[in-house]
Amino acid sequence: MKAAEFDYARPATIEEACRLLDGAAGDGKIIAGGQTLVPLLVMRLARPTLVIDINRIAALQGIAANDDGVTIQAATRQADVLADATIHERLPLLTKGLRLVGHPQTRNRGTIGGSLANADPSAEICLVARTLDAELTARSSGGTRKLMMSEFCAGAMTTSLTAEECLTAIRFPVWTEKRVGTAFTEMSIRQSDFALVAAACQLVLDDGGVCRKLALGIGGVEASPVRATAAEARLTGTRLEAGDVDAAMDELQQTLQPLADVHASADYRRRVAGALVARVIAEARNDAMRVHA
């Protein structure tokens, strides 16, 4: 199919993009990489009257790191973030998640902010942002608003951005402890297809091998990525041995409320989620011991 008719504007600044959004009175849509939006347009699931192209706004490109965080401007290409040495060193969980985002062709065009703003339930970037408690910055003509990933996702393909707001940047906290381990994995029908279930883990071990800090995220299971907060609390302070993890996963599976679709039943997603979270905990634990031993 072909997209319905729309007008197109290519602003040079964020301020101009916000003014264009205001002028479209709720019918404007920002396009960055277009890897999610263009399919929605051609299938006519979205019919904006104005498409606002932010690809050439220089301020929306780039990666900047400081002591406790890394800020990625929203229109930075996924391929550029995946290849970035600072990200690999400071945010290895994001690098691991990005390897599973789409394909080389889509990562070359798709952006970090575009994936977040479209909020696909199975999106790896959303899952990493939720797992690490990323903070998002949204701009409108009225000013700047900061919001945490937990309040940003409002359901499948839905965010709490208003029609007048443009996502401009994402800040990921960096964990500075000595032994940090990360792992990301997912289950899909074909390699690099949409994740039926994805799991992410970042943890800190002390010198005695005891887990001191733990973040567990699950994507593709509910309408938005979720944190396994009860399992995080239960396993922090343990050595993450199999018995502890198994008990926490039993509890986790009872609390999940999985989506069901033609690809996977709710029960399948629940069981796979338990298995994958257990797997990322083991991998992240090994990662923390190997890298920093």
Place this chain on the structure above:
Amino acid sequence: MSQHSITLTVNGRVYNGTVPARLTLVDFLREHLRLTGTHTGCEHGVCGACSILFDGRPMRSCLIFAVQADGATITTVEGLAPDPAGLSVLQDSFWETHALQCGFCTPGMLIAAHALLMQNREPTEEAIRDAIGGNLCRCTGYKQIVDAIKLAASRLKGANAPASEMTGADHD
């Protein structure tokens, strides 16, 4: 509906055009420029048949509007061969290893593989499979395509080796 004037370079030649905002780049290449080597498959970013090089990087031309390509440098499958009568080393390898049957996916496969070989002279099988992971083939299957890319990689490596290595056997 807004109309837009665009100028872009395709396979080394500069083109001008006026396009409606909703026209995709693949439709512009095929219908305005008559460069029909780039194929239109699913038209929503799943099959990879429309892959092109956009400023040197492989991308899907069905997921870019032509107006967004204003100022871009594009290579399509027609731009891979060194001359109109010849084939590139990669294209030749596809032919030799029977890496195509109906040929529908072939332009996208060639673009994806060409982009891989530009940045990785000795790709592992895993890297090859990852590079074509976004390209669907429904007839020949992937094995011959992977074989073709491996063959092309080995030939390109040989072609770039110093002459002393190439002719080493003569001195024995």
